Amino acid sequence: MSPRVVTAGETMALLRSEGLGSLAHAHELTLGIGGAESNLAIGLARAGLDVTWVSRVGADPLGERVLREIRSEGVQVRAAIDDAAPTGLMIKARPTSMTTTVQYYRAGSAASRLSPADLPDALLEAADLLHVGGVTTLLSPEAAATVEDAVRRARAAGTTVSFDVNHRPSLAPPGGVRDLYTRLAAEADLVFGGLEELALIAPEDADPQDAEALLHAVADLDRRPGREIVAKLGAEGAMSLVDGVLTRHDGFAVPVVDTVGAGDAFVAGYLAARLTGGDAQARLLRGNAHGAMLCMSPGDWESAPRPADLDRFLRPDADPVHR
Incomplete structure (x- = not known):
């Protein structure tokens, strides 16, 4: 059996503008889907792992689209269809070749009504790993409580817990997120974040640019032994701290088309390597490779690699034309 991963969070319908320029002048939008946890689930499924995604969607055509797309990627879907709330929506545009804007329409969405009942004990007990992200906790107080409850129950069951800070400032409540994120990070066996995200759960006087100190x-x-803290450093690669040992892997230089979803791809690659026996260096290498490959085409998850794609990417002498 492949290692089993459970993840929970919101996936939205995604409208993406074609070409460069403001949405105020866009004439065409492409419909797709996107969400941090389903991005990760698809990345793991393409890597050959058994993964279950838990969520809620509205009883609407956009929810139907979300469920169909995720199932088609080989992910096991456990998503309630909520007839009292809509599927969330995300609109993404590229005003210039160097910038991307993302707007959310997810207040009161079906996924904001996640509850502990959506993650039964049997599911958490059967999993090797539960992965949660900070963005889910920002959907509503109920969703935040659900994430904390799932982490507590997973730990009680002996299931490994992975937490990606994955902060969304536009969704953060007025009171801030430090206390909540710190509790989740303390409970997790693996913690992921960019430098600014790790600074949210470090002492307030910590240098947000000092990866090692963070x-x-x-x-x-x-x-407790075995915890892994991982800093995502973007184009500079990544660094991990495991049982006091620091490991670093440089990033890959690639032509960047769209960076949205690259962090999710990194975590998927890292977890895939970890769950299949890779050491600290192999985990960082695979995470960096997955993230780099995601940046090379538009979409939040569409270019997540399968093993053959990853093998070609890691062989610089490979023929770029696959025949």
Whole structure:
């Protein structure tokens, strides 16, 4: 059996403008789907892992689209259809070749009504790993409580817990997120974040540009053996701290088309390597490769690699034309 992963979070319908320029002048939008946890689930499924995605969608055509797309990628779907709330919506545009804007329409969405009943004990107990992200906790107080409850129950069952800070400032409540994120990071066996995200759960006087210090600060939240703290450094690669040992892997230089979803792809690659026995260096290498490949085409998940794609990417002498 492949290692089993459970993840929970919102996937939205995604409208993406074609070409460059403001939405105020766009004439065409392409319809797709996007969401951090389903991006990760698809990345893991393409890597050959058994993964279940848990969520809620509205009883509407956009919810039907979300469920069909995720199922078609080999992900096991456990999503309630909520006839009292709509499927969330995300609109993405590229005003210039160097910038991307993302607007959310997800207040009161079906996924904001996630509850502990959507993640039964049997599902968490059967999993090897539960992955959650900070963005889900920002959907509503009920969703935040559901994430914390799932983490608590997973730990009680002996299931490994992975937490990606994955902060969305536009969704953050007025009171901030430090306390919530810190509790989740302390409970998690694996913690992922960019430098600014890790700074949210480190002491407030921590230098947000000092990756090594941030890794140690987050590790200090709970010093139980085996915890892994991982800093996503973008084009510069990534760094991890595992049982006091620092490991770094440089990023890959690639032509960038769209960076949205690259962080989710990195986590998928890292977890795929970890769940199949890769060491610290192999985990970072695979995470960086997945993230780089995601940046090379538009879409939040569409270019997530399968093993053959990854093999070609990692062989610089490979023929770019696949015959």
